[in-house]
Amino acid sequence: MSLSNSDLPLSSDAIVRHLGALAPAFALRIVAECASTNSELMDAAPADEGPVEVVAAECQTAGRGRRGRQWQSWPGGSLTFSTRWGFRPGAPVPAGLSLVAGLAVVRALERLGVDGLQLKWPNDVLVHGQKLAGILVELLPARGRPPAAVVGIGLNLRLPADFSLPEQTGVTDLGSHLDPLPDRNRLLAALLTEFHALFDTYAAAGFxxxxxxxxxxxxxxxxxxxxxxxxxxxxxxxxxxxxxxxLLVRTDAGLARILSGEVSLRIAT
Incomplete structure (x- = not known):
């Protein structure tokens, strides 16, 4: 039985072909299984200035989300990857990074024809109010080096029929909004292309x-x-x-600024 596009295994060669002229900007590594793609890059020796490191996994056994939550993924049913970005010497701690990453995901999916995409501060991508993807940004210890951050993405492609988590409601997958699903290698290349464009803008002019x-x-x-x-x-x-x-919130006491700490944003009822 032949594989559908979305079932094709991740392949560095295929991703490079889809990246085209942009391929030299990235150093790709595909793993069959790991605890967390973010951990793979956080625990690795810091790289000198060069291509953006990318780790993508067919399966994560201990994927992490914001506020210590677990991020679930399924072989062939998810796209989970992390990238490590460096910033210019002397730059302040990157601000708004998770928002830039979310915007990159949305723009890539919009170009593929997905409608109803939204962003939930600070790190969720939604479709018509349902969660499609999550983002985890972790800053690397400076240790005398320029600032750097690992940006992890978890994107639901096809949720299992028995998917259920007590703390998760309103979750969706890409297959419910895009038919047919694209080859994951093409999808990852599209995401990396948007990341490259927006992070260049971010590095030059900030959020x-x-x-x-x-x-x-x-x-x-x-x-x-x-x-x-x-x-x-x-x-x-x-x-x-x-x-x-x-985040800016108009309250009875005036305009409040909420920084991206351990907070939860919900519609007030």
Missing amino acids: AALRGAWQQRNAFSDLPVRISGDQQEITGICAGVDEDGA
């Missing part, structure tokens, strides 16, 4: 240059929201994001 594009896709724009965590709770109207990626 401020991409703020408007993020705001256009803000899932909670002008909606009542509740922010909980860090021993605080704030309710108000979502006013978008600031030039450094902080």
